Amino acid sequence: MSDLDAIDRKILGHLQADGRITMQELAGKVGLSVSPCHRRVKLLEERGVITRYIASVDQKALGLHVSVFISIKLARQKEEDLKRFEKAISAWPEVLECYLMTGNRDYLLRVVAADLSSYEAFLKTKLTRLDGIASIESSFALSQVKYSIALPV
Known part of the structure; x- marks a missing residue:
């Protein structure tokens, strides 16, 4: 503001x-x-400038060693398709962030998992079961170079 x-x-x-x-x-x-x-x-x-107070928890301390960035392309970009996708992923605790994007992909997600098997289970039991997804592309983070939730003021 x-x-x-x-x-x-x-x-x-x-x-x-x-x-x-x-x-x-x-x-x-x-x-x-x-x-x-x-x-x-x-x-x-x-005024909504301060939205909440949170505790920042170390991802690896909880055994969540894998961070995955997932690009999603939907089959159609109609409003009802977007809303259906957003509603579904909003209920999944593995999805920490989701952005509606411009460009080649419709959504970019940040997902955490304990290991590759856990991520595979997430992919097979949740993400690939959603109707209307045309493609899913996963990129695994090798290390975290910078992480901040503090906005520049």
């Missing part, structure tokens, strides 16, 4: 780095007293 001032941006930066920071610590870091800082945070939440 373009109407964020420098203090709002500082607040967002600190909250993205540590969502568990106390209001007192946050206020000190952005140069406000606690009450005005709290009001600003509440306003950012009410």
